[in-house]
Amino acid sequence: MFLENKANRNTKKGWIEVICGSMFSGKTEELLRRIRRAEFARQEIELFKPAIDTRYDETDVVSHNENSRVSTPVHNSSEILLYVNMESVEVVAIDEIQFFDDGIVEVCNTLANAGIRVIVSGLDMDYLGTPFGPMPKLMAVAEYVSKQHAICTRCGDLAQYSHRIVAAGGQVLLGEKDSYEPLCRHCFNEVMKEEEQSKTN
Numbered sequence: 001m002f003l004e005n006k007a008n009r010n011t012k013k014g015w016i017e018v019i020c021g022s023m024f025s026g027k028t029e030e031l032l033r034r035i036r037r038a039e040f041a042r043q044e045i046e047l048f049k050p051a052i053d054t055r056y057d058e059t060d061v062v063s064h065n066e067n068s069r070v071s072t073p074v075h076n077s078s079e080i081l082l083y084v085n086m087e088s089v090e091v092v093a094i095d096e097i098q099f100f101d102d103g104i105v106e107v108c109n110t111l112a113n114a115g116i117r118v119i120v121s122g123l124d125m126d127y128l129g130t131p132f133g134p135m136p137k138l139m140a141v142a143e144y145v146s147k148q149h150a151i152c153t154r155c156g157d158l159a160q161y162s163h164r165i166v167a168a169g170g171q172v173l174l175g176e177k178d179s180y181e182p183l184c185r186h187c188f189n190e191v192m193k194e195e196e197q198s199k200t201n
Contacts, residue, residue, distance in 0.1 A: 012115030013115055014111065014112035014113060014114060014115040014116045014117055014118065015112055015117060015118070015142075015143040015144070016108050016109075016112050016118045016120070016138070016141060016142040016143055016144070017034070017117070017118065017119045017120070017142060017143070017144040017145075017146070018120055018121075018122075018135075018138050018139050018142040018144070018145045018146070019031055019119070019120065019121040019122075019146045019148060020121070020122060020123070020124035020135060020139065020145065020146070020147055020148065021123070021124065021147055021148030021149060021150070021160065022123065022125070022148075022149070022150050022159055022160050022161055022162045022182045022183075023123065023150065023162040023180045023181075023182055024150040024151075024159075024180075024182050025148035025149050025150040025159070025160075025182065026148050026150075027121040027122065027123075027148050028095055028096075028121055030121065030146065030148060031093055031095055031119060031120075031121040032069055034093070034119050035047065035069060035091070035093055035119070038090070038091045038117075043090040043091050044088050044089050044090050044091070045089070045090070045091040045092075045093065046072065046083060046084055046089050046091070046092050046093070047069055047070070047071040047072065047092075047093045047094075047095070048071055048072050048073075048074055048080055048083070048092070048093070048094045048095070049071045049072075049073055049074075049094070049095045049096055050073070050074065050075075050096050050097075050099040050100060051073040051074060051075045052099060053073075053095075053096050053099065071095065076100070076101055076103070077100045077101050077103040077104035077106075077107045078103060078107065080092070080094070080104075080107050080111075081107060081110065081111075084111065084116070086111075086114045086116070089116060090116065090117060091116065091117045091118075091119065092111050092116050092117070092118050092119070093118075093119045093120070093121075094108075094118070094119070094120045094121070095120075095121050095122070096121070096122055096123075097120040097121065097122035097133075097134065097135070097138065098122035098123045098124075098126075098132040098133040098134070098135050099122075099133065100133065100134060101134070102133075102134050102137070104134050104138070105134050105137045105138055105141065108120065108138060108141070109141060120138060122135055123135070123162060124136075124139070124147075125160075125161065125162065126162070127162055127163060127164035127180070129161055129188060129192075147160075150182035151182065152182060152183050152184040152187050153181045153182060153183065154181075154183060154184075154187040155184060155186070155187055157184040157186075157187075158184060159182035159183050159184050160182075160184070160185065161182065161183045161184070161185065161188040162180050162181075162182060162183075163180065163181050163182070163183045163188055163191055164179060164180055165179060165180060165181055166179050
C-alpha cells in the first residue's frame with residue numbers, strides 16, 4: 001500500500017494557466033517570464049504562436065518590451081499535437097491564443113491530461129469589448145487564470161479594453177499603438193457612445 005501511494009504522488013500532473021487582458025497589458029511578457037522560470041528548473045519547453053502573427057518576427061514570440069524567444073508558428077490548433085513529444089515535454093506555452101480555432105481548447109485539455117503544464121496568453125476581449133474566440137472556454141477549463149491590466153491612455157486608470165483607433169472592419173486586425181489604445185471601462189463606454197453617435201449624424 002505504501003509503495004502504491006508513493007507512486008501516485010509521483011505521477012506527472014498537468015494543468016492549464018491562462019494569462020489574459022487587453023493590448024499592452026504585459027501578457028506576452030508574463031508568458032516569457034514563466035517560461036524563463038521553467039528553464040531555471042531545467043524543464044523541457046515547447047513554445048507556439050499562430051502563424052498569422054508576424055508583427056515583430058515570423059518565428060519569434062516578442063513582447064512589447066522587445067524580449068523574445070524562438071517559437072514554432074502553426075496554422076491551426078491540431079498542428080501543436082504533431083510537434084509535442086508527450087513523453088518528454090514538460091511545459092507547452094502558446095502566445096496570442098485568441099487567434100486559434102475552437103479546437104485549441106481540446107488541444108490544451110489533451111496536453112494537460114497527459115501531465116503537461118500548459119501556459120497560454122491572449123486577449124480576452126476584441127476591440128468591441130466582446131469575448132474573443134476560444135478564450136472564454138479556455139478560462140473556464142483552466143486551473144489558473146491571471147488577468148493583466150494596461151494603463152488607460154485617457155485617464156490613467158487600469159485598462160481592460162483594447163479600443164481600435166483606425167477605421168478597419170473585422171475582428172482580427174494585427175496592430176500596435178498605431179492601431180489600438182488601452183482604455184478603462186468608463187473611457188471605453190464613452191468612446192463607443194461617441195462613435196455610435198457619429199455614425200447616426
